[in-house]
Amino acid sequence: MKLLNHTLLYLSASLIFILSIWAVVFYFSMMDEVYDSIDDGLENYKILIIKKAHQDTSLLNKRNFGESNYAIRPIKREWALRATEVFKDTAMYMEYEEEFETVRMLTTYFSTRNDRYYELKIIASMVEEDDLVADLLHALLWLYLAVIASAFIINNWVLRKIWRPFYQLQNELRGFKLGEDNVFSPPQTRVTEFRDMNDTVAALLKANIAVFQNQKQFIENVSHELQTPLAIALNKLELLLEQVQGEDAQVQLLANAIQHLERMTRLNKSLLLLSKIENQQFSKEERVDFNARLRQQIEDFGELLQYKRINLEIREEAQLNVLFNVDLADVLIANLLKNAIVHNHDGGSIRVRVTDNGFEIANTGRAQPLETDKLFTRFYRPTDHASSTGLGLAVVNAIAQRYHARVAYQYEGGLHHLSFRFIN
């Protein structure tokens, strides 16, 4: 649920409550005022009638309300002395409305100069309470709707305006990739909270970028520093290998040591290559004819294919000419091809397909799909291949990211498909 709707939900719930209480209080205070004003009118009328009755005694004979709104009847003295003036609501038949309606009636007592006591009843028409309540509810409903609607509109406008820096930050963060962007510039804002948030996020990212850079730098430095000792050790073993010729067991031991040092060298080279790709050190680009490069490398791997009796078919459905770094294109193709050969079985097959947005290499191999989520991570080795560095597909993935392409794996029809496609 959006922030806007959250506010609106809370606002409408609390408004129902507040407006209801307000309506009740308003109703009672209004009614109080109405009674007060009617009662004042009745009092005033009483004084006028009593004054007039003193002058004109014929008034004293008006027993029924009839056309006017008062009635007088004589009562006993002791009763009159005991009684008090009373206002009350009562019902009376209204000719106009043709039904009984509430009226306000004042019952009071007075005496004339000749010591006669009378009871005086005066009525005044009242507001119709049921109509009033209905009207009030109606008005309240409209008020409620109007308040909610205006809150919605104002909120929408204000929130959109006020929260703009937030959405900008959100956008910036969504596009941010650790390792690709080396600077992060949060949007400018005058709102303190947002500025604080922006500063915090910027500081956090800065620290992370620094850690990431350090780590990258470290891997690069280590790989670089290892080159020379590796070279020295390898060459020393080669020299030793020449000297111990004839001693078969020793030769085997040395060859084995060389083999492992070479594996370490390859690992080191791959790590350096990964660092370089991530550092965008392969900046030189030109139009690369992937069809030709693929054919060339298939030929280079010819002896290996022949040795493993692997049948390779290439289907060129389109010409793939892309702006690419030549060295990376070769590494990419070599890694994928080698992958398809090394993880294949003798007498297996490989199918290469070139389309207008990429290429795909499918090969036979282990009859079960690989773990897709781990496939492109560093040092993932599905089979126990002693010679594999576990970095080949990580390198492929790094190249793909560098060129906004997608590498995908699929196991279908007994073939492992690895595809490299440009997105656009």
Place this chain on the structure above:
Amino acid sequence: MKLLIVEDEQGLRDNMMQFLCKEQYIVETASDFHSAMEKVSLYDYDCILLDVGLPDGSGLSLLEVLKSKQKRDNVIIISAKDSLDDKLEGLELGADDYLTKPFHLAELNARIKAVLRRKALGGRNVIALNNMELDFDGRVLRVDGNDIHLNRKEFDILAFFIVNKNRLIYKSALAEHVWGDHIDNADNFDFIYSQIKNLRKKLKEHGANLEIQAIYGVGYKLTV
């Protein structure tokens, strides 16, 4: 033939020296930029093995000096950096080849010989061995004067063996030389064996007088 090794790492320097002395070269060494400059200005060398990253200066500036003095020494750059820019810059400054650490000594040997062969002005780019002649320009093998067709890889294998004759060649050194870096340790290089078998057969058919010996699990050796 006189070689100069400019390398600050003693281990590497010793390895190269030990290996190259066996090839009957006169080998001198320099461990830093200044002593290298001194030697280069005093003597002429047939080939200089030049490390780019020296403690007191870049090997590339030594190249510039050579170029400005119009010295014709051959230079092979040896760098820990597998960087294309360095390579291009070095080759533009007149270096003849570029080798990345770590390398196989047999590969270094092949590179030096290739450079020296090309340098032999007016000379033909060939190696003669017994009754054979390996012609690098025409990329053809002649046995007793008859041309024998070898495919690209067979030629490269044979050439590598001949320049490193009487040495044990580790299988990955051969694989990397012929198939390039991309092949790395593909299935332990067993596939090379069948290539060598074909080559042996061809050589035998045409009566070439040499023997390629396989040392199981290690590599090969061409004995003359």
